Amino acid sequence: MKPVFELEGLRVSLRQRHKKTELVRGVSLAVEPGECLGILGESGSGKSMSIKASMGLLDKGFCVSGSARFEGQELLGRSPEELRRLRGKKVGIVLQNPMTCFDPLYRVGYQIAETFAAHNDWNAGEIRRRSLKMLEKMCIRSPEETLEKYPHQLSGGMLQRIMIGIAVSMTPKLLIADEPTTAIDAITQFEILNEFLRVKKEHQMAMIFISHDLNAISRVADRIVVLNQGQVADQGDFYHILHHASDPYTRLLVEKRAAVMERYQGILEEKEASYA
């Protein structure tokens, strides 16, 4: 099957005065149609940088080389306008902090409508109908009222759900979620992950799910690529990562997860004992 998206030997460096820092050092990966690829790695491992570099989201100071292809077409070297059109329509992107994606000065409904209008030729009535339908689908109560609200009047979880809803409404070929559950509490995190699972099942779209959290990734990803210091350290399905990964860095992530689970189990047992 032809990949929807692939990176081949992607390199990103930053030149500051006379110093050149390599941030991404030859990353190769591919996402098949209908597949969810998890990119796992600790803060600073190059997860966001790899995606931003391929989608034209980096400033001029960065130097990008190698290859990034979407549906077989090279992305590196394309004009900012071409890449802007690609993002939003064919590639949906959901970022870590939904607050930064909404303008605090405008009502949520206006901002949804603006995005819909920028990528489609829907008239005002169609935009309103689709906005309400999207909010209902994302399980937002009182959709009509929500459209009238300003971002600060909604919770982080609600805004994140709306961001996913906007991205999915464009029926992109690829949905990229960069740490979409990091800035929200555990219960909302659980709901947002369910949302991704539902979208994946319903739309059969290719997805990239970026996270430093092996638990979160294991719920949605079919395959996981582990990044460490700008390089691919390991890859395989969750079972492989959990039981057969040989890379020391990957093992460290797995052990950390086991330690967290053990601690969680201990707290639960303590609580049960105190109730008894």
Ligand SMILES: Nc1ncnc2c1ncn2[C@@H]1O[C@H](COP(=O)(O)OP(=O)(O)OP(=O)(O)O)[C@@H](O)[C@H]1O
């Ligand atoms: N704007 C920037 N200017 C200079 N260096 C940067 C910039 N953004 C990221 N970096 C550096 O690039 C490297 C990779 O960062 P990247 O954002 O891809 O990490 P990440 O794995 O996505 O982690 P996080 O989730 O914390 O963002 C890190 O060393 C980081 O310090």
